[in-house]
Amino acid sequence: MNWKVELAEIEKKKRFFLEGEFEQDGIDLDIGYCKFLEPVKVKMVVAKTKDGFTVGGYVRTVIEHPCDRCLEPTRVEINGVIEALYLPESMRKNVKEEKLESLKNIIYYHETEFDLSERIIEAIVVAVPDKVLCSPDCKGLCPYCGVNLNEEPDHRCDKIPVVDSRFEILEKLKKNLESKEV
Numbered sequence: 001m002n003w004k005v006e007l008a009e010i011e012k013k014k015r016f017f018l019e020g021e022f023e024q025d026g027i028d029l030d031i032g033y034c035k036f037l038e039p040v041k042v043k044m045v046v047a048k049t050k051d052g053f054t055v056g057g058y059v060r061t062v063i064e065h066p067c068d069r070c071l072e073p074t075r076v077e078i079n080g081v082i083e084a085l086y087l088p089e090s091m092r093k094n095v096k097e098e099k100l101e102s103l104k105n106i107i108y109y110h111e112t113e114f115d116l117s118e119r120i121i122e123a124i125v126v127a128v129p130d131k132v133l134c135s136p137d138c139k140g141l142c143p144y145c146g147v148n149l150n151e152e153p154d155h156r157c158d159k160i161p162v163v164d165s166r167f168e169i170l171e172k173l174k175k176n177l178e179s180k181e182v
């Protein structure tokens, strides 16, 4: 589906709905490219305002995101909210600071055509939780060898670095003392 709208269309219709699927395989996030596991369903309403227009709506899908602890691919449900106010570039200086602060997502425009898929991507990115876990009690990876501790809960690592040398000195001293005692 095409998410492009023309300013002339907005001015003519005043208010209209856009509904459909966002046709992309996945999305680029900080951690890398994440696949969509379900169709990305989008509902949007575009409404003309006195000076510009607003875009509101929601986006629903499921993405495949690595677990923050064990890195296994994890299904993450996305319920994103689309919220933006479009104002003409000429308004940039006219809007009072206080008003700017109270309004969240303001986009100043000078073009006459808008690609609203940018708002869809934005809503998905914002909706990704800060912490993604494959399960609340994910045990993560062994810090020494990287074994997945969910798969090997009884893992006893043989890659643990050698005991601190200070310990060895103490051990030697202890042995020396013991040998003297005998």
Ligand SMILES: [Zn+2]
Residues within 6 Å of the ligand: 067, 068, 069, 070, 071, 072, 133, 134, 135, 138, 139, 140
């Ligand atoms: Zn995990």
Ligand SMILES: [Zn+2]
Residues within 6 Å of the ligand: 142, 143, 144, 145, 146, 147, 155, 156, 157, 158, 159
């Ligand atoms: Zn290990």
